[in-house]
Amino acid sequence: MLALIERVRVYEGRTQSKSAASRERFEKREQLLPRERLSLLLDPGAPFLELSTLAGLGLDIPDLSASVPDLSASVPGGGVIAGIGFVSGIRCMVCASDSGIDAGALQPMGLEKQLRIQEIALENKLPYVQLVESAGANLMQYRVEAFVHAGNVFRNLARLSAAGLPVVTVTHGSSTAGGAYQTGLSDYIILVRGRSRAFLAGPPLLKAATGEIATEEELGGAVMHASVSGLGDYLAEDDRDGLRIAREIIAQIDWNRSLPKEPPRPHKLPRYDAEELLGIMPADHKRPVDMRQVIARIADDSEFLEFGADYGSATVCGHFKIEGYSVGVITNNGPIDTAGSSKATHFIQACCQSRTPILYLNNITGFMVGRSHEEAGIIKHGSKMIQAVTSATVPQITIYCGASYGAGNYAMCGRGFHPRFCFSWPNAKTAVMGGEQAAQTMRIVSEAGMRRKGQVDEARLDAMSARIVDLFDSQMSVFTTSAHLLDDGVIDPRDTRAVLANVLAVCREAEVRNPQAMQFSVARP
Template identity: 55%
Template sequence: MPAIVSAIDPASESFKVNAAAMQAELDVIAGIEAKKAAAQEKARGLFERRGKLLPKERLALLLDPGTPFLELASLAGYLMYDDKDGSGAGGSIAGIGYVSGKRCLVIVSNSAVKGGTVAPSGLWKSLRLQNIALENKLPVVGLMEGGGANLNHVSDMFVEGARSFANQARLSAAGIPQITVVHGSSTAGGAYQPGLSDYVIMVRGGSKVFLAGPPLLKAATGEIATDEELGGAELHAEVTGSADYLAENDADGIRYAREIMAKLQWENGPAREGLIEPLYPVDELIGVVPAEAKTPYDVREVIARLVDGSDFLDFKPDYDGQTVCGHAAIEGQTIGIIGNNGPITPKGATKAAQFVQLADQAGIPLLFLHNTTGFMVGKQAEADGVIKHGSKLIQAVTNARVPRISIHIGGSYGAGNYAMCGRGVDPRFVFSWPNVKTAVMGGAQAGMVLKIVALEKAAREGIEPQIEMVEAMEKATAEQMDARSTALYGSARLWDDGIIDPRDTRRVLAFILDICRDADTRVTRPNTFGVGRF
C-alpha cells in the first residue's frame, strides 16, 4: 500500500499553537483525575483503621503487574446529581485489564468516595460495562463494597435497575464467567450482584450481604439482629451457601479471585511480533488537529500517525474529497478507516456506504474518525439525493456485522454523528479526544436559527420585533448549546467510553482491536438459564 506523505511540520508555529491548545484541554482532564485521586486518599486513615485496602490498591493487587489497563467511563456522572466536586466517577473504577493472564472486565466499587453510593449515572455506567463484557466475551471480576443506590435519586433508578440484574443473568447464560469479591457492605439490590455471580468470595468480618440491614429490619418487622447475624461472611459460607470462598482479608479475597481466574480455561491470543510503527511519531497527534475548529486539515495526517508504516490504501480518492475511506493495519491487525475532511456529501455517503459493505463482506473491523459538521445541505445537495444516500449510509453502518470503533477527534454534529457510528448506533467502543464537540448543531447556528424564526414570526404577525430580546435569546441559546457539546459534558453522560490523550490513540486502538478479534473467534458454551446458586 502507498504510505501517506505528511505535509505537517512539527516545528512550525501553527503546530505549536495546536499542541498547546490540546495540552490545555488535557490539563483539565488531568486536574479532574487528580481531584478524584485526592478524594480517595482522604479516606486512607478510615480504611487502614478497618484493616482494608483502598479501592485503587485493590485494583492494583488484582491486575497483573506491567500489563495494559484501559480505564472506561472514568468521567461518568461528572458534576451530575450529587457529584459537586467531580470526584464521583459513577461510583466505580472500571476497565479492561489482565488477571492471571486472562483479559477481563474489572469493576471496583469506589467506596472511598461518598461511601460508594450509586447515582443514576453510576447505573448507566454499570449497564454500559455489562454490555461491553457481553459483546466482547470478557470475564467480569468485581470488587464490591458500597452503600447501594443514592436514596435521593432512587426513583430515577429503580425501574431501570432491573437491567443490571438481567444482564448478569444473560452473561452467565452466555457462558461468560463472573467473579465477585465482597469487601464490605452489599445490601438490598446490591445483595443480588454476588447472588447472580458465578463465583463469590466473602471476607471474614468484613462482608455484609443482606436484603435489609438491622435498622430497616427493626422498622419493618421489629426483629433485632446484628450485621453478622443477618448476613456476615461466615453465615454465607457455612449456612446459606451464598459464599463459595471465605477470605481472611481484602488481599486474601483478591488472591482467591486471581486463583479462580487462573483455573478457568479462558486464554487470549498471543502477542504479535515484528510490528511496524508509523512513519511519523504518534506523539505528533497532539498538534495535528487545528486549535480553531473551522480551520481545515486532512484527516490523513491523523491516519498517518496511527497506522502501520503510515500505509493507507485510499478508496475512491477522486470520487469525493470530503469523506476519506481506506484500508490499513494497526499493530498487524487489518482495519478499514472512514474519516472526515468536511460535511458528508451525497457522493461521500454513497462512497462510505459501499466501503462499509465491502468491509462487512471481508470481515474487516471499521474505525470511524469523527470530524464533521454533518450532512451537506442546500438546493444542490437535496437535488443530488442527500437524504436518500445519507439514509443508506446510516443503514449500512448500523447493520454492519464487523466490530465498529469510533474515535471523536473533532466535531460530530447532527446526523453526521449517526452516519459516523456515534453512540446511538452502538459501536463496539467509542472514545473522544478532549477537544471534541458533539451536538445536533453548533451553538452559533442554533442561536441564529432561533433568531431567524423569531424575526420571521414577528414579520408574519406584522409587529415590530424586540431586537434586544431576540439577540439576547440568540446569545443565550448559543452559550447553552456550546456548554452542552463539550467532551466533558458528553463523557459524563456516557456518550463515549472515556476521554483519551490523542497520543494514546494507536495504543488504545490496538488493544481494543485485539479484544474484538478475541471476542469474534472465541467459542463459549452458552445455556438458556445461567448458572444458578443452590
C-alpha cells in the same frame, strides 16, 4: 490540547484523591483502598484500559438554577472504577466499587456506567470480575425511575452467566438490599471474614419491618453465608486473600483454551511522532484539516491504502494496520455529500465481506445542504450510509477527533449507533449543530414572526441568540458528553494508537471465542 488534557487529569485526580483520603479509615479496618485492590487483582505491567473516568462530572452536585454545571467541586467517576485488564493472563472486564467515596453509594451515572461496561463485556465475551463494597442507594436521593432502571444491572449479571461468561465477585464489605443480588448473581463468590455483609434487609430495616433485632454479623456475615446459607463459595481472611482467590479462580477455568495460538504480529511504528497529534486538530472547528495527517501518526509504518480517493473526496476511506491488526477507516475532510455517502456505504459493505473492523474518526460538520444537493438525493444516499452503519456485521470503533455535528454524527457511527467502543479526544464537540448556526436559524424564524406582527425587537433577538449560543456551547464539550456516558472515555490523542491496538485485540478475541452459552445462568446451591 495540552491544557484540555491537563483539565481531564485534574478531574480524574480529584476523584482519586478523594478516595485516597479515606486511607486512615480503611487501615483501621485492616482493608485496602479500592485502587489498591484493583492493582493486586490485575497482572503487574499488563495494560489496563480504564473506562468512563468522567462519568457524572457536574451531575453529582446539580444546581437546577444554573445553565452550566458547576465543576469546581464535582467528583466524577460515578462511584465505580471500571476497565479492561488482565487477570492471571486472561483479559477481563473489571468493576470495583469506589468505596472510599461516600461508602461506595451508587450514583445515577454510576448505574449507567455499570450498564455500559456490562454491555461491553457481553458483546466482547469477557469474564466479569467485580470487587463489591457499597452502601447501596442513597435513600435521601431516592427516585423511583432509578430504582426500576437499576434492575438492568442484575438482569445483565444473569445474562453474562447464561452467555457462558464467568462472573467472579469479591465482596469486600457491605452488599445490602437490592445490592445483595450483585453478590448473589455471581458464579463464584468470595467473602471476607469479619468484613463482608450481605443481606436483603439490614438491622435498621429489619427492626422497622418485623421488630426482629440482629447484628450485622448474625444477619449476613461472611462466616454465616459460607457455612449456613451457602451464598459464599470461598472464605477469605482479608482483602489480599480474597483477591488471591479471585486470581486463582480465573487461572483455573482455562478460559483461553479455545483460542488459537497466534504468532506475534510483526509491525513497524508510524514514521511520524505521535506528539504531533497534539497540534493537528485546530481549536476552531471551522478551519479545515486533512485527517490523513492523523492516520499517518497512528498507522503501522504510516502506510494508508486509500479507497476511491477521487470520488466523494471529502469523505476519506481506506485500509491500514495498527500493531498488525487490519482496520478499515472512514473519516472526514469536509461535509458528507452524495458521492461521499455512496462511497462510504460501499466501503462498509466491503469491510463486512472481508470481516475487517471499521474505525470512524469523526471530524464532521454534517451532510451537505442546499437545493442542488437535495435534487441529487442527499437524503436517500445519506440514509443508505446510515443503514450500512446500522447493519454492519463487523466491530465498529468510533473516536471523536473534532466536531461531530447533526446527522453526520449518526452516519459516522455516533454513540446512538452502538459502536463496539467509543472514545473522545479532549477537544471534541458533539451537537445537533454549532451554537452560532442554531442561534442564527432561530433568529431568522423569530424575526419572520415578529415582522408578520409588524414589530421587530432587535434587543430581544440579540438576547435570544446569546442564550442559544450559551446553551449549545455548554453542552457540546467532552466535559458534558463524557459526563453523560456519551462515550467510553476521554483519551489523550497521543494514546490513540495504544487504545486502538487494545480494543482491536479485544474484538479479535471475541470473534474467535466460543463460550458455552446456556439457557439459564448458574444458580446458587
